Amino acid sequence: MSERLREKLNILADAAKYDVSCSSSGSDRKNTNKGVGNGHHSGICHTYTEDGRCVSLLKILLTNHCIFDCAYCVSRRSNDIERAAFTVDEVVELTMNFYRRNYIEGLFLSSGIFKNADFTMERLLRVVKKLRLEENYNGYIHLKTIPGASDELITEAGLYADRMSINLEMPTETGLKLLAPEKSHQDVIKPLGFVKNQIIQFKEEKKLIKSVPKFVPAGQSTQMVIGATPETDKEIMYTAANFYKSFSLKRVYYSGYIPISNDSRMPILGTQPPLLRENRLYQTDWLMRFYGFDVRELLNDANPHLDTDIDPKLSWALRNMQHFPVDINTADYQMILRVPGIGVGSAQKIVQARKFGKLYIHQLKKIGIAYNRAKHFITCADSPYQLKDFQSHEIKGFILAESQSKYLKTPSNQILLF
Amino acid sequence: MPNLFQHQLYKQSIQSMIYIFDGSLEGLLTAVFEWFERKPGLTKIVSKERYQPNVFSQSFEILTERTKADRVWQGLTKRLDKKWMRQVYCSYLSEKPELHQDIFDFCIYIFQHPAGAEKNYGNAQVLSLAQTARKVEREKHRMEAFIRFQKTADGLFYCGIDPDFNVIPLLVNHFRNRYADQQWIIYDIKRHYGIFYNLETVEEIEMDIDINLLKKSNQHLLDEQEVLYADLWKNYFKSTNIVARKNTKLHTQHVPKRYWKYLTEKL
Known part of the structure; x- marks a missing residue:
């Protein structure tokens, strides 16, 4: 019995791991009925795998049986792999026992599509209902919305889940059509829009009637596979920006494609996953969400790809030297935030601290800015007088000379000769 | 001058x-x-x-x-x-x-x-x-993440820790709110005190002996399913790793080695 459970867990955790969403934040669900579990506003990463990704949720598929044959997916119909399926009780037992030992922050439940969308969604719903209603479980639940499931089932699921997500899979419609002819972005857009509208509606009603239940309190997210199809960084990030805006998404995840088959439409087996590119895309994502950048400033027709040797913030600064140097003691917050080497925390400290007197280099260093990088772009009370204005390529040279990229030693797209 | x-x-x-x-x-x-x-x-x-x-x-x-x-x-x-x-x-x-x-x-x-x-x-x-x-x-946040309870034969969830700072007072609210329907103990081995939740309130406790449940000789003190779930968790931890993305530096940055002794998946 326990041997079979272990096998199932191995198979269905292995199949779920390519979904990179790990967040457990944004839900303020309380443990009201003296049951077990609650939401944590910023989420908790309980451990990290050896590849450095966080493990916050028990991330599993209900089953890896699937009627679809998407080329980028391990669980595709034509793939000759071991198949398994959990029973509802098995998932509930695992979740409760892991949660009670503080191994996890909650459950991430996805599934291959068996029979049809409604049948699958109904089964997922049964798991979350049992957790919430029978086990008094108030911990985090991230549930996949199954494209094509009925509105009633999705609405009901939203009453029990904290977050729901559907993956775009490929950044463009053409990319998706190439690898998964049975699917289209429209399948994703419809339920994303439906859930978004439901969230708004429930919030409105809650303003009037306090007893209206929570509906997907931690919002929605999606994921795109990067590097399986030949999109530019610009195409990827424009799609992301558009989805952030249209569907008020909490997160877009970028998952570097890890070759899993010899399909001639995609990178061959053994190709290194595009980790550096993935990193640059996340940096761009952060600049859009927390640093007030518009995606068109970072990526446009003149610059359709992100630089690999420097991060996108530095890259923007070097292209726009007319905005610099920024005077730390007078510039507004938005501009200080744009200085390479200054993050959100430091920028906030700077604007508060300077009300008490001019800031000097030693104070900026103590506040925690990356001074060696920022010094090329700022002036403060005791900045050394500079005779020469350096060109952007010179500054880039200085910064690269004294920084060590963690990626330089293992260039991901370079094949070794020997 | x-x-x-x-x-x-x-x-x-x-x-x-x-x-x-x-x-x-x-x-x-x-x-x-x-x-x-x-x-x-x-x-x-x-x-x-x-x-x-x-x-x-x-x-x-x-x-x-x-x-x-x-x-x-x-x-x-x-x-x-x-x-x-x-x-x-x-x-x-x-x-x-x-x-x-x-x-x-x-x-x-x-x-x-x-x-x-x-x-x-x-x-x-x-x-x-x-x-x-x-x-x-x-x-404090690390403790919220890295504490791993072990269920004892009498249904109590126990974990011993030795945090860098004296963070136990900061942990009370989180664990009381979260695990309201199970008895638990979090014990600071270095500072010789801990907190015990008795299903109603959290009280400070001192214990004479260090009950190291991780020792093989103490396994009779554990709940009969404890070994099974610890083992399933280790399996899960292995299965969810993507070998092609191995990044040990990042891994140890997030989970510094001094905490490994708490972690079921690292034992």
Whole structure:
């Protein structure tokens, strides 16, 4: 019995791991009925795998049986792999026992599509209902919305889940059509829009009637596979920006494609996953969400790809030297935030601290800015007088000379000769 | 020109007053009260156990008084918001001796300046408290993440820890709210005290023996399903890893090796 459970867990955790969403934040669900579990506003990463990704949720598929044959997916119909399926009780037992030992922050439940969308969604719903209603479980639940499931089932699921997500899979419609002819972005857009509208509606009603239940309190997210199809960084990030805006998404995840088959439409087996590119895309994502950048400033027709040797913030600064140097003691917050080497925390400290007197280099260093990088772009009370204005390529040279990229030693797209 | 730093040292050692307190937060706050009573100028504060007599300075032993400490705390509460009050408390929990001085100086600074002075991150004490509190909060957050309960044969969930800072007082709320329907103990092995939740309240406890449940010889104390779930968890941890993305540096950055001894998946 326990041997079979272990096998199932191995198979269905292995199949779920390519979904990179790990967040457990944004839900303020309380443990009201003296049951077990609650939401944590910023989420908790309980451990990290050896590849450095966080493990916050028990991330599993209900089953890896699937009627679809998407080329980028391990669980595709034509793939000759071991198949398994959990029973509802098995998932509930695992979740409760892991949660009670503080191994996890909650459950991430996805599934291959068996029979049809409604049948699958109904089964997922049964798991979350049992957790919430029978086990008094108030911990985090991230549930996949199954494209094509009925509105009633999705609405009901939203009453029990904290977050729901559907993956775009490929950044463009053409990319998706190439690898998964049975699917289209429209399948994703419809339920994303439906859930978004439901969230708004429930919030409105809650303003009037306090007893209206929570509906997907931690919002929605999606994921795109990067590097399986030949999109530019610009195409990827424009799609992301558009989805952030249209569907008020909490997160877009970028998952570097890890070759899993010899399909001639995609990178061959053994190709290194595009980790550096993935990193640059996340940096761009952060600049859009927390640093007030518009995606068109970072990526446009003149610059359709992100630089690999420097991060996108530095890259923007070097292209726009007319905005610099920024005077730390007078510039507004938005501009200080744009200085390479200054993050959100430091920028906030700077604007508060300077009300008490001019800031000097030693104070900026103590506040925690990356001074060696920022010094090329700022002036403060005791900045050394500079005779020469350096060109952007010179500054880039200085910064690269004294920084060590963690990626330089293992260039991901370079094949070794020997 | 005399070295400015040396000059400062000279000045301190000749003129300064040393306050000796018992090491408690109340003692520290009482010291602030006493300082405002006497205004002795530049004052060093040091706990009894770290005090070394110094011929150049006068010393004064602080007798901890609840009422005086309360008045200082109330005074701070009027000037600082909740977030800052917590940062003061967290800095104290860091148990770093140099923070005693910083907290002491910070309190005096706050009382001597108009409201809002805590936003002056150019001030060394303000920054020191903010940065130390951050470290303490990080350690607290790590405990919320890395604590791994083991279910004992009598249905109790137990975990022993030895955090860098004294964070147990900060953990009470989180674990009481989350695990409201199970009895649990979190025990600080290094500081010899812990907290026990009895389904109603959380109480402080001290145990004579260190019950190291991880030892093979103690397995009879465990719930019969404990080994199964610990094992399933280890399996899950392995299965969810993507070998092609191996990144040991990032892994140890997030889970520093000193915490591995807690982690079921790392044993």
